[in-house]
Amino acid sequence: MSEVSVIGLGPMGIALAGALLRSGARVTVWNRTSAKAEPLVAEGAALASSVAAAVQASSVVVVCIADYQATYRLLEATEVASALAGKVLVQLSTGTPQDARHGEAWAKERGVDYLDGAILAVPSQMGKSESSIIVSGSEAAFQKSKTLLERMAGTVSYLGEQVGSASALDLAFISFVFAGLLGFYHGARICEAEGLRVGDFGSMLADIAPAIGAMIKQDGDAIQAGAFAGAESSVEMCSRGAEIVLRQAREARIDAVIPAFASGLFRKGVLAGYGAESPGALIKVLRKGM
Structure with missing residues (x-):
């Protein structure tokens, strides 16, 4: 056996x-x-x-x-x-x-x-x-x-x-990874447009990965508690940042599908009245469906 x-x-x-x-x-x-x-x-x-x-x-x-x-x-x-x-x-x-x-x-x-x-x-x-x-x-x-x-x-x-728990977390993980990869690929095009090394961009992200993880954990805790006030960042700030990324893509003639999607989603958060709340408040937009 x-x-x-x-x-x-x-x-x-x-x-x-x-x-x-x-x-x-x-x-x-x-x-x-x-x-x-x-x-x-x-x-x-x-x-x-x-x-x-x-x-x-x-x-x-x-x-x-x-x-x-x-x-x-x-x-x-x-x-x-x-x-x-x-x-x-x-x-x-x-x-x-x-x-x-x-x-x-x-x-x-x-x-x-x-x-x-x-x-x-x-x-x-x-x-x-x-x-x-x-x-x-x-x-x-x-x-x-x-x-x-x-x-x-x-x-x-x-x-x-609860037998579905592992597959649910797996798909949640895949969702995070795929979205992150798409963001990275768009970032790579920004680097190429400005003559910067994509390899250096990848190394930079690897170096700051712990800080990114800490931000994600903070957002997870905020969503779990439903506490979105008093944040260092906000949905409004993210919306403005996404708009700049979108504008740069158009200026550099980069395919703008990724920043356009991000900008549109953050803008929905602002229009829904969550602009002053922490970025995790965008979950309330997603709960309502697209």
């Missing part, structure tokens, strides 16, 4: 299985294209001949594939579902909180202990201190898989039995 079976050997699945192997775990792997498993087999993994064989090999089964529907297509076969009964299924594919709830219901119908998770890292970070996995769902499933999860990531956080 292996300690864990990993189903799905895309870049992240390979990274997860590799981290487990390097930690000394006994690992069985399966992938539709078996050639992807060859480097892992060379490291000591066992290659299962089928999904059913992979499930039968271990008491904990980790799935990391394209999406939840692809998971069902693999696991719904009678011989696979029956082999899963009584085991722990850790779903690490990306999905929505509703996907997680459907996954939990699917697992319960088949007598499977279910844990839904998300990986807040890129494949090259797995097994290192900077990687993080968040999970939610069955506490019993978490206790049974905790040691294995900790071998895959530097930090593992259990968010409780």
Whole structure:
């Protein structure tokens, strides 16, 4: 018997299985294209001949594939579902909180202990201190898989039995990262327009990352408490700043879609009467919908 079976050997699945192997775990792997498993087999993994064989090999089964529907297509076969009964299924594919709830219901119908998770890292970070996995769902499933999860990531956080929590935080994180990347790419175009090195801009952001994190934490606390008065900055100040970025984009003939969106959103906050409040007050605009 292996300690864990990993189903799905895309870049992240390979990274997860590799981290487990390097930690000394006994690992069985399966992938539709078996050639992807060859480097892992060379490291000591066992290659299962089928999904059913992979499930039968271990008491904990980790799935990391394209999406939840692809998971069902693999696991719904009678011989696979029956082999899963009584085991722990850790779903690490990306999905929505509703996907997680459907996954939990699917697992319960088949007598499977279910844990839904998300990986807040890129494949090259797995097994290192900077990687993080968040999970939610069955506490019993978490206790049974905790040691294995900790071998895959530097930090593992259990968010409780509300199964959609991990995917919700994952999507919130992705939202932050994508918005930040878009802002960075627009900033890179500003640098290019003025003949500045984009690499230096990236280094500057890396250096001030702790300060940015502190500002975000402050905003999070303000939103949680509903306390937006007496801030060092305001929605009005942000609106004026966004307008300047928009004006510069037009002057430099840079695509203005990103600053135009930001400017429009902050302007909505001002028009709604939140101009004197802290930037986190923009959440009240977002709560009303667009």
